[in-house]
Amino acid sequence: MTPRPHSARLRRRCIAGCWAALLIGWHCHVLAEEQWDWQAELGGSWQQVTEHDDEGQRLVEETGPAASVRGSASRNLAGWRFAAGAGYSSADLNYSGQTQFGAPLETNTEWRGWHLESTLEKRLHVPLGLSLGAALTWQERRRQIGSTTSVMGLKEHYKTGWLELRGAIEPTGFASVSARAGCAFASDVRVMLGTDFDPADVSVKDHCRASLESELRIRRWNGGLLFLKPYAGWERYPETESVRLRAAGNGVGRLYLPETEMLSYGITLGIRRL
Numbered sequence: 001m002t003p004r005p006h007s008a009r010l011r012r013r014c015i016a017g018c019w020a021a022l023l024i025g026w027h028c029h030v031l032a033e034e035q036w037d038w039q040a041e042l043g044g045s046w047q048q049v050t051e052h053d054d055e056g057q058r059l060v061e062e063t064g065p066a067a068s069v070r071g072s073a074s075r076n077l078a079g080w081r082f083a084a085g086a087g088y089s090s091a092d093l094n095y096s097g098q099t100q101f102g103a104p105l106e107t108n109t110e111w112r113g114w115h116l117e118s119t120l121e122k123r124l125h126v127p128l129g130l131s132l133g134a135a136l137t138w139q140e141r142r143r144q145i146g147s148t149t150s151v152m153g154l155k156e157h158y159k160t161g162w163l164e165l166r167g168a169i170e171p172t173g174f175a176s177v178s179a180r181a182g183c184a185f186a187s188d189v190r191v192m193l194g195t196d197f198d199p200a201d202v203s204v205k206d207h208c209r210a211s212l213e214s215e216l217r218i219r220r221w222n223g224g225l226l227f228l229k230p231y232a233g234w235e236r237y238p239e240t241e242s243v244r245l246r247a248a249g250n251g252v253g254r255l256y257l258p259e260t261e262m263l264s265y266g267i268t269l270g271i272r273r274l
Contacts, residue, residue: 036075038273041229043068045266047091047111051258054239059258060097062109066090066264072117081121081133088114095145105151113141113158121166129170135182137162147194155192156257160184162209174217181210189240189257198246200255209235224271235262 049062072085091111098104121133139160147153164182171177187204213231220226242256 036073038071038073039270041068041070041268041270043070043229043266043268045231045264047093048263049093049109049111050261050263051097052261053258058097060095062093062095064091064093066092066111066266068268070268074119079123081119081123081131083117083119083121085117085119086115087117088112105145105148107146107148107151109146110144111141113139115139119166129168129176131168131170133166135162135164135166135180137164137182152194152196154194157190157192159186159188160204161186164209176215177213178215179210179212181208183208187237191255191257193245193255196247197252198249200243200245202240202243202255202257204240204257205238207235207237209233220274221271224273227270227272229268229270231264231266231268233262233264236260237262 045066045068047062047064047066049060050058051060053059066089068087068089070085070087072083074081074083089111090113091109093109093111095105095107095109115137117135117137119133119135121131123129123131139158139162141158141160143156143158145154162182162184164180166178166180168176168178184204184207187207189202189204191200191202193200211231211233213229216228216230218226218228237257237260239259240257242254244251245253245255
């Protein structure tokens, strides 16, 4: 197993420190004020994960439904909005393609993940209710490719820190449109090929993601506001450098992760405290 570079460990510690500082700052503001806002969301989406080789040819495609749940709390102070939240997602996808060793494979894939996020936003006094902000996120996802009678399964554990910029407009009192664009500044994957091979750690180069969503406020309900959020998201992981694959400490080959593109389209139903 190839040890992780010292710089990667340092970057992850910096991420955790920055996120903790934002969260502590937000929490202090909440404690200093009697009133705060919260919201909860339940979502469903269609996911597509595609892997390509270095010539752009498709290796694998995974498609299927996904579900998510998210919650957050926030406080508006002097025109600034501080928020902290968390979420969990789950997807069961159909896997069609081949393994890294070229063997054809038709099976299923499970994705499970969670994230923690801190956000800082500023509403500007301009037409259309423009607001700008930034978000710091720590995300972990686990991918499990099911085994078959001829091919063993594969597990991957992704850890990624994200720094994103966000912009939103509110043309009417019952609808808004927002967009996010961000880059990962610390990312690695632990790959586990059954029980015959040692776990392998693969560093992922910095990469990007983006999303677009629209919030439609439906009605007041039980002291809160119900809303719908149609959204679309895109994410891309570049091909990684290969690392030594080992079995019982002995080198048996090389392993890498191909270029991976993720698309999602869905809608969430949520409620916000008024």
